[in-house]
Amino acid sequence: MIVEDFHIEEAERILLPDGCHFDDERIAFIKSLDTLDLMAVPGSGKTTALQAKLYCLAKQMPIEKGKGVLVLSHTNAAVDEIKSKLKNIAPQLFDYPNAVCTIQEFVDRFLAIPFYKSCYLRNIDSISVEQYVRKAYAYCQDHFSRDNALLYFKNKYPDRYKEIRFSIDEQGKVYLANSIKGDPFSYDAPKKWNNNNTAQTAKETITNYYFSMKKALLKDGILHYDDCYFLANKYLTSCPSIIELLQLRFPFVFVDETQDLQNHQLDLIDAIFNSKKVCLQRIGDPNQSIYSTVSANCSWKPRNPITINKSLRLSKEIAEVVDGFTLERNNEKGEPVFNVISERETKIKPHLVLYNELSVQQLKSVFVDLIVKYDLHNVVEGNKFGFHILGWNAEAKAKGYSQYHLEDIFSDYKKTNNESSNGLVLNDYLKLAQRTNDAKKVKRCLEDSICSFLRAAKIKQDFGDYQRDFTPHSLVSYLETIDIKHEYLLALYNTTLCIKKTQISKAHGVLKSYIVNVLVPLFDIDMNEAIENYLDSPSTIPDAIAQVENDNQIPIKIGTVHSAKGQTHCATMYVETWYEGHYETDHLKSKRKLPNPLYKQGHNYTGVHVKEAIKMMYVGFSRPTHLLCLASRKEQWDDEAIQKMIECGWEIVDITSHVPTCAEE
Numbered sequence: 032m033i034v035e036d037f038h039i040e041e042a043e044r045i046l047l048p049d050g051c052h053f054d055d056e057r058i059a060f061i062k063s064l065d066t067l068d069l070m071a072v073p074g075s076g077k078t079t080a081l082q083a084k085l086y087c088l089a090k091q092m093p094i095e096k097g098k099g100v101l102v103l104s105h106t107n108a109a110v111d112e113i114k115s116k117l118k119n120i121a122p123q124l125f126d127y128p129n130a131v132c133t134i135q136e137f138v139d140r141f142l143a144i145p146f147y148k149s150c151y152l153r154n155i156d157s158i159s160v161e162q163y164v165r166k167a168y169a170y171c172q173d174h175f176s177r178d179n180a181l182l183y184f185k186n187k188y189p190d191r192y193k194e195i196r197f198s199i200d201e202q203g204k205v206y207l208a209n210s211i212k213g214d215p216f217s218y219d220a221p222k223k224w225n226n227n228n229t230a231q232t233a234k235e236t237i238t239n240y241y242f243s244m245k246k247a248l249l250k251d252g253i254l255h256y257d258d259c260y261f262l263a264n265k266y267l268t269s270c271p272s273i274i275e276l277l278q279l280r281f282p283f284v285f286v287d288e289t290q291d292l293q294n295h296q297l298d299l300i301d302a303i304f305n306s307k308k309v310c311l312q313r314i315g316d317p318n319q320s321i322y323s324t325v326s327a328n329c330s331w332k333p334r335n336p337i338t339i340n341k342s343l344r345l346s347k348e349i350a351e352v353v354d355g356f357t358l359e360r361n362n363e364k365g366e367p368v369f370n371v372i373s374e375r376e377t378k379i380k381p382h383l384v385l386y387n388e389l390s391v392q393q394l395k396s397v398f399v400d401l402i403v404k405y406d407l408h409n410v411v412e413g414n415k416f417g418f419h420i421l422g423w424n425a426e427a428k429a430k431g432y433s434q435y436h437l438e439d440i441f442s443d444y445k446k447t448n449n450e451s452s453n454g455l456v457l458n459d460y461l462k463l464a465q466r467t468n469d470a471k472k473v474k475r476c477l478e479d480s481i482c483s484f485l486r487a488a489k490i491k492q493d494f495g496d497y498q499r500d501f502t503p504h505s506l507v508s509y510l511e512t513i514d515i516k517h518e519y520l521l522a523l524y525n526t527t528l529c530i531k532k533t534q535i536s537k538a539h540g541v542l543k544s545y546i547v548n549v550l551v552p553l554f555d556i557d558m559n560e561a562i563e564n565y566l567d568s569p570s571t572i573p574d575a576i577a578q579v580e581n582d583n584q585i586p587i588k589i590g591t592v593h594s595a596k597g598q599t600h601c602a603t604m605y606v607e608t609w610y611e612g613h614y615e616t617d618h619l620k621s622k623r624k625l626p627n628p629l630y631k632q633g634h635n636y637t638g639v640h641v642k643e644a645i646k647m648m649y650v651g652f653s654r655p656t657h658l659l660c661l662a663s664r665k666e667q668w669d670d671e672a673i674q675k676m677i678e679c680g681w682e683i684v685d686i687t688s689h690v691p692t693c694a695e696e
Contacts, residue, residue, distance in 0.1 A: 034062045034087045042083035068333035069314040072371045073653035074344020089121035099128030101281035105291040142263035156252035163255040180233035197261045203268040211257040289315035317359035346377040355628035356649035380682040385665040387687040388432045412601040412656045419600045424608040434609040444589045458570035478503035487565045488556045592651045602658035605651040618644040
């Protein structure tokens with residue numbers, strides 16, 4: 032199979048703005064059907080290039096009888112994006128023998144569930160964190176023991192029962208592990224156990240207890256998502272022929288957002304598809320591996336990489352700054368292959384905003400002034416992508432000016448309310464939807480509100496083999512099978528119209544009416560107190576939580592770097608926050624006078640925390656199309672450092688001379 036030029040031209044007309052074309056870097060990737068890794072810079076359009084490749088392959092389907100394409104990504108959102116772009120123009124891509132799904136779905140469907148049924152001759156009851164934790168806790172209560180060692184362990188590590196996993200060694204033997212990473216079960220024994228030679232006996236008692244717990248939960252069909260990887264690996268070990276069958280089924284495998292995968296996921300994919308029989312292409316940016324928690328090193332180590340170095344998002348001025356923060360630049364031979372570049376100049380320098388304790392509250396207004404100065408509120412990107420303030424750490428620690436977090440600096444911002452869906456009620460989702468000018472995000476908030484309602488009502492989707500909470504995508508698919516998808520989409524549309532008109536009360540009425548009149552009878556839901564609280568409780572999110580108004584009426588959104596991953600902004604202000612004893616620019620300083628990426632110098636830091644800081648700044652700095660600001664405490668900078676920043680193309684905005692008025696005080 033080859034990718035035809037005329038199919039690429041068709042993809043350009045469908046996927047790109049009028050008159051735009053894929054350049055040589057992207058065409059090289061689209062055409063390649065060799066096993067490789069694609070390292071793509073921020074804003075490179077790598078997902079669009081992957082979609083174009085998939086479109087071209089779909090146009091030549093069926094490949095051969097029983098053979099198809101497998102597309103994997105880490106999140107439902109990434110999978111949904113591919114489906115939304117290609118389902119109507121390449122529907123064959125979503126039919127047998129092809130599969131487009133998350134890695135978890137692939138592991139469940141093709142490995143864990145069939146292996147479980149063959150072992151236990153029954154279906155899985157549940158694959159769920161919530162259900163697993165509840166049943167694990169119940170086991171510990173039902174199998175209470177007065178053994179001193181076990182009682183000590185439970186008191187010392189009250190939550191360890193949630194984290195313990197099964198793993199497999201190289202000989203295929205099952206053992207108890209501390210976590211999904213596979214480290215053998217361990218803990219710090221008290222000195223007296225070692226002194227009286229009871230440590231080994233105590234360890235055996237504790238290990239056997241939790242081994243029995245894991246075994247019992249598996250037998251009862253109560254699985255944590257991590258257990259599916261254990262079953263998958265057990266399947267591969269017990270029945271190696273499944274590997275050959277999967278390779279025959281999927282000779283083309285594409286993994287998007289590979290930097291977000293953990294070792295156990297990468298290893299499993301390699302165990303199955305890293306073969307000469309399969310075209311395995313992994314796509315992402317190792318420098319952006321901050322999916323759940325930031326890590327100094329990315330688990331994904333690109334092999335035989337090709338690159339897309341040109342950013343379509345960043346201006347030349349911003350790309351030069353971001354490139355300095357690249358951690359993963361070299362290929363496996365140590366050769367530099369990854370560089371962040373751009374050909375689009377805006378003539379807007381990156382800005383370093385220096386503040387002190389008296390002027391910190393002026394950061395938002397200074398940001399707005401810069402937006403107005405460069406007329407960004409009137410450019411296309413300003414209206415489309417908006418203006419954002421980002422920080423690494425959010426939650427206030429009440430440590431004062433010397434250890435600021437986002438909530439310390441911006442008192443009207445609360446991370447727990449605008450970046451987490453845990454514990455939210457219907458009115459919370461409506462308020463969050465109101466805060467975004469992105470139609471897709473409004474729709475996603477509304478979809479999440481309905482799925483959250485179903486979770487509150489304990490309604491799950493029955494897959495026959497097991498049950499799982501509804502996702503926006505699976506809910507639509509289910510409603511489509513019973514021919515009531517139209518009512519759902521109409522409810523979302525009418526609610527969105529009300530939100531755009533800032534008629535939140537009316538929006539609440541529309542969405543609640545759909546839930547009560549359609550979903551409640553459909554799923555035979557009991558309208559208990561918990562359900563009524565979800566539907567009618569007022570929002571606890573402050574009005575200014577995610578959006579700050581000002582005299583110029585320019586909305587400024589505030590969030591963490593994690594919340595902005597994958598986003599595009601017109602202008603971004605990155606505000607330093609306290610982490611592991613320092614602010615970011617402190618982490619970059621070195622007693623050994625190592626090169627500093629802020630000065631556009633190549634660097635070779637080895638410390639864990641400084642590498643984490645560099646990665647967070649790389650992600651945060653690579654959001655804007657036009658204006659990048661770094662807000663930092665004046666105390667962090669001496670005259671020599673400021674002069675270096677000026678020489679490297681930064682513009683300095685010093686607001687430390689500001690004296691607050693009585694009203695501001």
